[in-house]
Amino acid sequence: MLDHATFCVEAKGAVSAIHAALPDTFSVCRSRAMTKAQDLAKKENVMLRRTLSKMLVLVAILPVAASCRASGLAEAADADFYVCDGCDAVGERDPASLDWNVDLASHLEPGERLVLSGVVYQSDGQTPASDVVIYAHQTNAEGRYANGSSESVWSRRHGKLRNWVRTGPDGRYEFRTIKPGVYPSRNDPAHIHLFLAEPGQPPYWIDDVVFAGEFGVDDKYRQSRENRGGLGIVELERNGAGKWVARRDIILEVHPE
Incomplete structure (x- = not known):
C-alpha cells in the first residue's frame, strides 16, 4: 500500500497528465465539429443554389407561358369571332x-x-x-x-x-x-x-x-x-x-x- 506522501505525488501527476491532454482533446473535438459544420454548410449551399436556379428558371418561363396562353386564347377568340348561326x-x-x-x-x-x-x-x-x-x-x-x-x-x-x-x-x-x-x-x-x-x-x-x-x-x-x-x-x-x-x-x- 502507498503511503500518503507517495499517493499525493502520483495523484498530482495524474491530474497534470489529464490537464495536459485536455487541450488536444478539445482541439480535436472542435476540429471535427467545424469540419462537420463546413460539410453541412456546403451541402446546404448546393441545395440553396439548386433551389435558386429552379426559381430563376420558373421566373423566366412564366412570362413565356402566360404569353403563349394569352396567344392561344386570342387565337381561339379570333377563330370564333365570325362564327354564328345566321x-x-x-x-x-x-x-x-x-x-x-x-x-x-x-x-x-x-x-x-x-x-x-x-x-x-x-x-x-x-x-x-x-x-x-x-x-x-x-x-x-x-x-x-x-x-x-x-x-x-x-x-x-x-x-x-x-x-x-x-x-x-x-x-x-x-x-x-x-x-x-x-x-x-x-x-x-x-x-x-x-x-x-x-x-x-x-x-x-x-x-x-x-x-x-x-x-x-x-x-x-x-x-x-x-x-x-x-x-x-x-x-x-x-x-x-x-x-x-x-x-x-x-x-x-x-x-x-
Whole structure:
C-alpha cells in the first residue's frame, strides 16, 4: 500500500497528465465539429443554389407561358369571332339595293308598333360608320319565327319578320316593326337579332336588342352580356303617335388581325 506522501505525488501527476491532454482533446473535438459544420454548410449551399436556379428558371418561363396562353386564347377568340348561326343571311341582299330605313314588319302584321333606330359608329364610338349592312330578324307577337318563305334556309328558319338596311354617311338606320313576343318556352327575353357586315369584312353578330324592365331582363341577364356592338338593352318609350320607340346605337367591333 502507498503511503500518503507517495499517493499525493502520483495523484498530482495524474491530474497534470489529464490537464495536459485536455487541450488536444478539445482541439480535436472542435476540429471535427467545424469540419462537420463546413460539410453541412456546403451541402446546404448546393441545395440553396439548386433551389435558386429552379426559381430563376420558373421566373423566366412564366412570362413565356402566360404569353403563349394569352396567344392561344386570342387565337381561339379570333377563330370564333365570325362564327354564328345566321351570319350567312346578311349577304342575301345586294348592299347597293338597300336604304337606311325599312319596314321589318308590314302595317298588316298583328302586334304593337315599334320603331327601332340608332346610329352606327366606328370602333372609336364617335365617328359615324357608313355603308354598314344590318340584318335584323325577330319573332312575331306570339313569340314565333313564323311564315318563312322558301327563298333560303334562313328565310325558313328566321320567319317572315326579317329585313336589311345599309347606313348612310351619318351612320343612321331605322327598322319599322312590331314589338316581338317572348318565346312560348319563356327561356329568353323578347328580342330582335342583329347582324352586321362592314365593307370588306365578314359578317358578325352583335348583342340582341332587348327591352329594359321586361321579362327576363334582370341583373343576371345584364351580367351575362358581352356588349358586342355596344349595349343591346334599350328603353322603350311612346311617341306622339302612340308607337313604341327604342334607340340602339351600335359601335363596330375591332376585327381580329
